Amino acid sequence: MNKIDGLHHLAICTADMKAQIAFFTDKLGMELVALYWMHGVENTWHGFLRLNDESAIAFVSNPDMKNIPATIGQTHA
16 A cells, blocks of 8 residues: 655635734744745635645635635545
């Protein structure tokens, strides 16, 4: 069986990109390495914070995300 030996990025949706960036940079000391309009998705920001040289946490933010109720255990692949 193959084992996972790395992770490029973990993507998390957020209604407040500014607050996420502030928390992860100010409180956890992570570096913001990219912030740009997400390709192919209107009015959506995409931000990356460095975990290490190979991995990042990515945040995706769109104004409509404020209208999506939080659901525990919901995933997609």
